[in-house]
Each structure stands twice: as C-alpha cells, then as structure tokens.
Amino acid sequence: MFGIFKRRPKEPGTVRIEPLGIDLPVLSNQSVLQAALEAGIDFPHSCKVGTCMACRSRLRSGKVKAIRDFSYVLSAEELKAGYILACQAKVAPGERIVLEVEIDSQRPHHPQITCQGRITAQTPLTHDIVELRVTLDQPLAYAAGQYAALRPAHIERAREYSFAAAPTPGGDRELRFFVRLTPGGQFTGWLFGEPRVGQMLEITGPGGDFWLRDAAAPLVFVAGGSGLAPVLSVLEAAANAGVARDAVFLFGARTQGDLYKLDVVEAIAGRWAATFRFVPVLSHEPPDSGWTGARGFVTEYLAAPHVPDIAGRHAYLCGPPPMIDAALTVLAAAGVADGHVHYDKFLDTSSLV
Numbered sequence: 360m361f362g363i364f365k366r367r368p369k370e371p372g373t374v375r376i377e378p379l380g381i382d383l384p385v386l387s388n389q390s391v392l393q394a395a396l397e398a399g400i401d402f403p404h405s406c407k408v409g410t411c412m413a414c415r416s417r418l419r420s421g422k423v424k425a426i427r428d429f430s431y432v433l434s435a436e437e438l439k440a441g442y443i444l445a446c447q448a449k450v451a452p453g454e455r456i457v458l459e460v461e462i463d464s465q466r467p468h469h470p471q472i473t474c475q476g477r478i479t480a481q482t483p484l485t486h487d488i489v490e491l492r493v494t495l496d497q498p499l500a501y502a503a504g505q506y507a508a509l510r511p512a513h514i515e516r517a518r519e520y521s522f523a524a525a526p527t528p529g530g531d532r533e534l535r536f537f538v539r540l541t542p543g544g545q546f547t548g549w550l551f552g553e554p555r556v557g558q559m560l561e562i563t564g565p566g567g568d569f570w571l572r573d574a575a576a577p578l579v580f581v582a583g584g585s586g587l588a589p590v591l592s593v594l595e596a597a598a599n600a601g602v603a604r605d606a607v608f609l610f611g612a613r614t615q616g617d618l619y620k621l622d623v624v625e626a627i628a629g630r631w632a633a634t635f636r637f638v639p640v641l642s643h644e645p646p647d648s649g650w651t652g653a654r655g656f657v658t659e660y661l662a663a664p665h666v667p668d669i670a671g672r673h674a675y676l677c678g679p680p681p682m683i684d685a686a687l688t689v690l691a692a693a694g695v696a697d698g699h700v701h702y703d704k705f706l707d708t709s710s711l712v
C-alpha cells in the first residue's frame with residue numbers, strides 16, 4: 360500500500376529590510392521592490408525598470424535572482440560590495456535575504472495613498488501632449504518632481520505621470536499632469552480618443568525619487584517632451600522657497616509647435632532668486648522658419664560655453680531614455696560627479712503600454 364505523496368508548496372522567499380527592521384514575504388512573481396511597495400514601505404525607487412539606481416541596496420546575506428543583469432548599471436566595485444537593484448531582484452521560494460537600504464536623510468516622506476479623482480480639464484498643449492487637471496476626493500501630499508499612477512476603471516494597468524506643478528503644504532486636491540500620446544498605449548488611446556472631462560480615475564501616489572536635493576551648487580535642468588512636468592514642479596517649488604542657486608534650464612523639443620508652458624517658465628525665471636537662463640533647443644525646426652534660437656539636440660547644449668562651469672553643477676534630467684543616456688555621457692565627460700546627477704526616464708515606449 361502506497362500513501363499519496365503530496366509535495367508541500369514551498370514557503371515564499373523573505374526579505375529583511377535594514378535599517379528599518381522589517382521582514383516581508385516576496386512572492387515568486389514579485390521583485391523585492393514590488394513586495395516592499397505593496398506592503399506600504401517607502402522604499403527608494405523611481406524607474407522600476409533597472410535604469411535609475413534609486414533602489415540600489417546592499418545584499419548583506421542570502422541570494423537573489425536578477426531579472427535584468429545589474430552589471431549594466433552597477434559598477435564592478437558596487438557589485439563586489441554586494442549592491443543589487445531591488446526592482447530587478449527576485450527571491451527564490453524558501454530563500455531568506457537581508458537587504459540594507461540607503462535612506463537619504465533629506466528624502467521626502469509622504470504616505471502613498473490610493474484615491475479617486477475626476478478629470479476637470481483636458482487642454483491640448485502640443486499636437487501630442489495634453490494637460491490633465493484632476494480633482495481628488497481627498498488631499499494628496501507629494502514632493503515636487505514625484506509622480507502618481509493614473510488608471511480609469513476599465514483599464515487594468517495604471518500609468519505613471521509626474522505632477523506638473525509645485526505642491527501645496529498639507530496636500531493638494533487639484534492635480535495637474537502632462538500626458539503625451541503613446542502610440543498603441545491603452546491609457547493614452549482612451550484619453551486622446553475623445554474629451555474625458557468628468558471621467559473618474561484611480562490615483563495612487565506619490566512615488567519616485569526625483570526631487571531637489573539641498574545644496575548650494577549651481578544647477579542645470581534638462582527636459583524633453585512631457586519631461587517638462589517634473590522639472591516645472593521642481594522649479595516652481597524652488598522659486599516659491601526662494602532657492603538662490605544659479606540655474607540653466609535646457610528644454611528640448613522638435614519644433615516651435617512642440618514648445619509649451621513658456622509663460623510659466625518665464626514667470627519662474629522672473630522671480631528666481633539667482634541667475635536663471637532658459638534655452639529652448641529645437642532639433643527638427645525647418646531651416647527657413649525664422650527661429651533664431653538654439654538648434655540641434657538638447658544634449659549638444661549641455662556643455663560649455665552654453666552651460667558654464669558645468670563640472671560644479673548639480674544636474675536634473677527628465678525625458679525620453681535616449682535623451683537621458685546622451686546627457687549622462689556628456690555630464691560624465693564634463694566631470695560632473697555621479698551623485699550630483701538625478702534623472703527620471705520617461706519610458707513611454709510601446710513596449711511598456
């Protein structure tokens with residue numbers, strides 16, 4: 360007589376997050392970052408796809424399985440010291456890991472909430488970018504530069520968009536976002552299909568690690584396309600706070616028709632507490648259009664003489680991945696320290712829709 364042998368399902372993997380002293384299960388379909396965020400832990404992160412290094416943390420013990428090879432972004436020294444990317448790390452069933460997270464003492468702490476919002480305005484800014492205004496059923500507090508995930512009820516996957524205005528202390532019920540049409544995108548297909556004023560969205564936020572660090576160094580900002588949103592939010596908040604750091608702001612667009620919110624940038628420049636230079640740079644403006652401003656790719660302007668003393672500046676970049684990658688190369692060659700460069704890649708490619 361043989362008994363029926365049933366294999367018991369293995370316990371999920373676990374992670375202990377130090378110095379928070381928190382233990383968490385990590386399911387086989389989750390990254391460590393997902394497990395932490397879903398448990399409501401304020402784990403540093405931004406891109407969630409292994410490019411920004413915001414979730415970089417040190418593996419003290421145990422083993423992780425890399426979803427995407429960390430060596431593309433982490434240096435040999437970092438790998439040797441045990442650093443991993445939590446957004447690209449899985450934990451095998453039964454495995455226990457101990458992870459050490461570096462928490463920046465300046466990092467803003469706003470609890471992530473999920474609430475309902477009604478679209479109150481949908482205003483075209485360019486041929487493929489709209490400004491969305493949303494009124495929430497409760498205030499949401501965020502730091503300038505962060506984002507929220509937006510989702511209409513009939514769409515399964517939320518999309519993340521940066522807040523496009525400075526936050527109000529205590530939280531905001533009126534939010535603004537710039538949304539760019541993504542070819543084949545479910546959310547933007549719905550939004551651009553017809554006016555959606557009055558429609559409801561589920562909003563989860565804030566998230567992201569793009570915020571202005573306290574320092575005295577001069578600044579350089581680079582934005583491309585809808586990457587203007589977090590930069591405007593940071594600039595507005597800094598102007599409100601009287602930040603007195605010299606700043607250069609390069610805004611890359613294809614043509615004059617792709618420039619927008621110039622009046623808002625001008626207003627910020629007018630009340631900035633130090634030198635503020637704004638340079639729109641057009642990559643595909645017709646030669647005979649009469650445009651007398653800068654031409655070429657915005658990253659070609661990211662060096663002297665256009666940006667003086669670049670090596671001593673702190674850089675904040677937002678836009679599509681090729682723009683960010685080119686800017687990182689230019690900044691590294693110009694001697695800007697890694698720790699002085701902060702960026703938010705706008706991954707609005709069709710692979711992510």
Ligand code: FES
Nearest residue numbers: 405407412414446
């Ligand atoms: S690399 Fe993990 S959140 Fe960006």
